[in-house]
Amino acid sequence: MEPFSSLIRTASHEQHVEAETSTFMSDLLGGRLGVTAYARYTEQLWFVYEALESTAERLAADPVAGPFVRPELFRLAALERDLAHLRGSGWRAGLSPLPATRAYADRVRECAERWPGGYVAHHYTRYLGDLSGGQIIRDRAEKAWGFARKGDGVRFYVFEGIANPAAFKRDYRGLLDGVTADDLEKQRIVAECRQAFALNTAVFRALGEEFPLSA
Ligand code: HEM
Numbered sequence: 001m002e003p004f005s006s007l008i009r010t011a012s013h014e015q016h017v018e019a020e021t022s023t024f025m026s027d028l029l030g031g032r033l034g035v036t037a038y039a040r041y042t043e044q045l046w047f048v049y050e051a052l053e054s055t056a057e058r059l060a061a062d063p064v065a066g067p068f069v070r071p072e073l074f075r076l077a078a079l080e081r082d083l084a085h086l087r088g089s090g091w092r093a094g095l096s097p098l099p100a101t102r103a104y105a106d107r108v109r110e111c112a113e114r115w116p117g118g119y120v121a122h123h124y125t126r127y128l129g130d131l132s133g134g135q136i137i138r139d140r141a142e143k144a145w146g147f148a149r150k151g152d153g154v155r156f157y158v159f160e161g162i163a164n165p166a167a168f169k170r171d172y173r174g175l176l177d178g179v180t181a182d183d184l185e186k187q188r189i190v191a192e193c194r195q196a197f198a199l200n201t202a203v204f205r206a207l208g209e210e211f212p213l214s215a
Contacts, residue, residue, distance in 0.1 A: 015197030072161030
């Protein structure tokens with residue numbers, strides 16, 4: 001039988017292409033948007049990671065989601081440093097989720113509270129992506145807006161506690177392959193992963209509307 005890590009990867013491939021090539025992402029990576037758009041995007045990420053990480057402690061003992069809860073992945077502290085750099089010390093007061101972001105964070109929290117397998121789908125979609133394509137985004141952001149390499153503004157993309165991302169991803173895929181669930185539950189997790197991608201794309205769409213391209 002196909003390992004779960006390749007099942008979930010293949011099943012979300014199409015959505016990945018869609019997210020990657022969304023207008024907002026393309027404009028952002030193409031250097032066609034200002035740092036304000038990047039800051040607004042970073043704010044949206046704060047809500048998503050707050051939902052993923054404020055619930056993580058409770059899931060640490062869960063047999064399905066527990067093995068995925070790894071402190072070296074946590075991004076919230078890094079996001080907060082980036083936001084202080086991007087928005088200034090009052091960043092928290094100005095924070096507001098787009099409706100699409102609120103819907104995304106609500107769904108993550110709902111899974112965390114009621115369905116550990118669903119939480120795994122969201123965990124995979126964000127953290128494995130950050131360890132992969134996130135590095136491309138960091139490189140472009142540093143160049144476009146002059147952040148110090150791996151410094152304030154792009155700390156979200158820097159996993160200080162992970163010396164070898166390729167090895168970490170290999171281990172992570174091993175964790176996916178070790179998920180104890182029957183085929184039906186695995187299909188449900190895969191469907192939630194597709195949903196997680198769709199929630200990301202919806203945030204990109206909303207950001208694209210807020211920052212229509214001028215160049
Ligand atoms: C422009 C933006 C993006 C770029 C350039 C990008 C690029 C990549 C690349 C090159 C990989 C392959 C890494 C490898 O095989 O080790 C990857 C994997 C991945 N990306 Fe993205 N990505 C982007 C956006 C996203 C978004 C928005 C999400 C979801 C929120 C996402 C989620 C993932 C996931 C889950 C994987 C792991 C697939 C697997 O091996 O199982 N990516 N990305």
